[in-house]
Amino acid sequence: MDLGLKGKSVFVAAASKGLGRATALEFAREGANVTIASRSKEQLSEAKRMIGEQTGTAVTAAVMDVRSEEEVRRAIAEAAQRFGGLDVLVCNAGGPPGGGFGDMSDEDWQSAFELNLLSTIRMIREALPYMRRAGEGRIVNVTSVSIKQPVDGLILSNVFRAGVQALTKSLASELAADRILINTVAPGQIATDRIRELDEDRAKKLGRPVETVREDNVKQIPLGRLGEPDEFGRIAAFYGSFANTYVTGQSLLVDGGMVKAL
Numbered sequence: 001m002d003l004g005l006k007g008k009s010v011f012v013a014a015a016s017k018g019l020g021r022a023t024a025l026e027f028a029r030e031g032a033n034v035t036i037a038s039r040s041k042e043q044l045s046e047a048k049r050m051i052g053e054q055t056g057t058a059v060t061a062a063v064m065d066v067r068s069e070e071e072v073r074r075a076i077a078e079a080a081q082r083f084g085g086l087d088v089l090v091c092n093a094g095g096p097p098g099g100g101f102g103d104m105s106d107e108d109w110q111s112a113f114e115l116n117l118l119s120t121i122r123m124i125r126e127a128l129p130y131m132r133r134a135g136e137g138r139i140v141n142v143t144s145v146s147i148k149q150p151v152d153g154l155i156l157s158n159v160f161r162a163g164v165q166a167l168t169k170s171l172a173s174e175l176a177a178d179r180i181l182i183n184t185v186a187p188g189q190i191a192t193d194r195i196r197e198l199d200e201d202r203a204k205k206l207g208r209p210v211e212t213v214r215e216d217n218v219k220q221i222p223l224g225r226l227g228e229p230d231e232f233g234r235i236a237a238f239y240g241s242f243a244n245t246y247v248t249g250q251s252l253l254v255d256g257g258m259v260k261a262l
Contacts, residue, residue: 004242006031009083009130011076013066013123014092016043018192019142021050022233023090023240028055030237032088035079037064066093066119067111076126086130088240091120091164092142095194096156098201104156112156117163124171128180136179140240141168145188145253148261153202161186165251172249181248183239188255189217190227222257 010027014020016038024036028051036051036059038044044061051059060082062075080086096112120141131137143161144151150158168184175182189195199217203210218225232254238244239252253259 001243003030003238005088005237008032008087008242009035009079009085010088010090010240011035011037011079011086011123011127012090012092013037013064013119014094014142015090016040016047018194019187019190019229019232019236020090020092021047022229023092023140023142023236024059024233025051025054025230026233026237027088027240028057028059030241031057033083034059035062035075035082036060037062037066037075039063039065066123067114069122072119072122073126076123076130080130085134086127086137087134088138088140089123089127089131090140090142090236090240091123093119095144095154095198096160098153098157098198099155100153101155108156112160116157116160117167120164120167124167124182128175128178131180132178136242137181138240138242138244139171139175139180139182140236141165141182141184142236143184143186143251145186145255145259147184147186147251148253149259154198168251169249176248181244183244183247183249184251185232185236185239186251186253186255187232188227188253188258189221190229190232190254192229195226220258221255225256227254227256 010032012024015024015036028034064071064075146158147165203213
């Protein structure tokens with residue numbers, strides 16, 4: 001299938017590792033002009049090298065903290081200037097700290113809001129003028145299965161990921177006339193540093209071996225294993241592609257069947 005991405009300008013946030021890097025890799029494989037962004041210059045350099053080796057395509061890197069309005073504006077503007085516009089935006093950010101309601105201060109709530117919801121708002125705001133100028137566009141918001149089923153011990157993520165999905169649903173109607181499609185792709189248990197860290201934290205709190213905690217998690221997945229980043233990346237690339245012409249405002253769970261909600 002031709003995804004219609006060759007020569008398109010694609011911006012992927014939080015793309016120096018994990019799901020963001022896997023998603024950027026798939027866009028690069030399709031011949032897109034990809035800009036990857038992250039806070040870490042060193043990790044960005046490594047991601048550029050890896051994507052180049054695997055695809056033969058050079059990507060552009062932008063050091064950007066998604067919590068900084070100024071840095072978001074600069075990074076997206078530079079990507080658009082380099083490639084003559086912006087066709088696809090992948091909004092992504094690291095997860096906030098784990099914990100329950102009683103563990104969180106006002107500062108924790110504010111930080112998570114800026115990291116996971118306000119960052120998405122800002123990136124979309126900066127990208128829209130370029131997409132409207134092009135006459136079409138695609139936006140993919142990376143969230144979590146918690147948009148359908150809250151995850152115990154991740155109250156900050158549960159609240160603000162759901163906010164991103166509400167934003168997605170609202171914007172789908174507003175942007176349809178501009179031929180801009182916006183969707184959410186929600187990962188479950190994917191083998192990334194984030195999942196490893198959460199397993200280690202939970203194991204420490206429970207006083208159990210991390211391997212046992214991980215085995216318990218896997219038992220909840222009908223496919224019987226963690227997902228791989230590339231499995232997520234392929235789905236995100238399709239929803240952000242121009243082969244997707246009639247899906248907008250939707251959320252797709254990439255979770256091996258873990259979530260039982262309808």
